Amino acid sequence: MKFSVSEENYIKNIYHLQQQSDLVNTNSLANELQTKAASVTDMLKKLQMKKLLDYEKYKGFRLSTKGNKVAINIVRRHRLWEYFLVTKLGFEWDKVHAIAEDLEHVSNQDLIQKLDSFLNYPQTDPHGDPIPDGDGKIPVIHQLSIADVTEKKKVIVSSVANQSPAMLELLNHYHINIGTELKINQRFSFDESIEIKVGKYAACIISKPVAKNIFVHHE
Amino acid sequence: MKFSVSEENYIKNIYHLQQQSDLVNTNSLANELQTKAASVTDMLKKLQMKKLLDYEKYKGFRLSTKGNKVAINIVRRHRLWEYFLVTKLGFEWDKVHAIAEDLEHVSNQDLIQKLDSFLNYPQTDPHGDPIPDGDGKIPVIHQLSIADVTEKKKVIVSSVANQSPAMLELLNHYHINIGTELKINQRFSFDESIEIKVGKYAACIISKPVAKNIFVHHE
């Protein structure tokens, strides 16, 4: 089944909002899509008619099983293209989102399968987010937030939850990238900030909100 | 300047029709785009307003200098993606057109420049058609039609003018591909058919219309 670019964008953004809360509401989706609530309501009706959505007027909505499959496929396409743009074309990891946003709508199954194979079936995109496989299975990446690392330990940055330009700007400032080695030094109880050492740069302190968004794994 | 997918498709097809005759008429473009003449007229007005087209009612139209630049850029994107699909993803050369048709509309300049560099600045696409460079220059590929090869000679297939499914089916049947080595054996005056030997297959005879569409170069 084929969907319009607009439909796909709605589906994808509903999927992302559902990661935070199971039931999604009209305004937050309108905000995510930079559009108006009335436009969202129109599209919700359409998606419901196509059985992609469970939706009750005024109550909220969530993707149906079918809708979820479609969403995961879009996410797969997006993340594979991001991986391609960074590893093959040499883009910076914080510059690829907008381009992948366009490429993800080219939905030829054979293309995506061959791209996946060409890239050697990567498990995560350049932001550390897992790439669903052809059957919609999402690899579990064992990782935890810096805010939850209790011991004084060496860890490797594996993903970043908030990928806003503001966050990426900050990460660049701290010289933090996917794959960067960090040492967690100490935690300050007053504001729950954390001192870390990034590679061989001087130790620095990151705030709780930042720490919560940086995920790492061991070794 | 950004154009809609529909506008780009019109521009590209006008460009292609202009290769055959300088002035294009409404019906032939409608036919090319699988749409109705009335729709074409509507779009022509729009493209004229954007200064992409020289157009006189009832007389015909051609791309302006500006329109030509835009067209060449679309062709560049299309052919680079075709080259990518065949050489990197392993598609057959006769399967990539439809996919490239979608990819060509992702028009980030940085993307195309990096793709070109990644592919090592190829001169021709998998069909043997020249790929315009970043400045819109189209490399001249010295080649001639089989129908024009007078001597008994070994040649290499460099491009195919008619890329319809019907033609591609026939070429597959003859085992003819871009890069295939041919020997021109003899020419029959009755119907101007030509006997050729393809690789190490038994010699076969191709008709004049087919020969006219197969371009080759020496060595």
Next chain:
DNA sequence: ATTAAATTTTAGTCAAATCTAAAAAATATA
């Protein structure tokens, strides 16, 4: 429990790109 505020939906427009049917212009034919 009412009222006020916020959220969501409906109703009615709008623009882009398409279509059909009819009118206008150009071309071909007798």
Next chain:
DNA sequence: TATATTTTTTAGATTTGACTAAAATTTAAT
């Protein structure tokens, strides 16, 4: 050259996705 045919354009309708303004519903606050 007058008429028939083909080509092109105009006029008006349709679909998709978005918008504004107003109405309906839910949630919060007094």
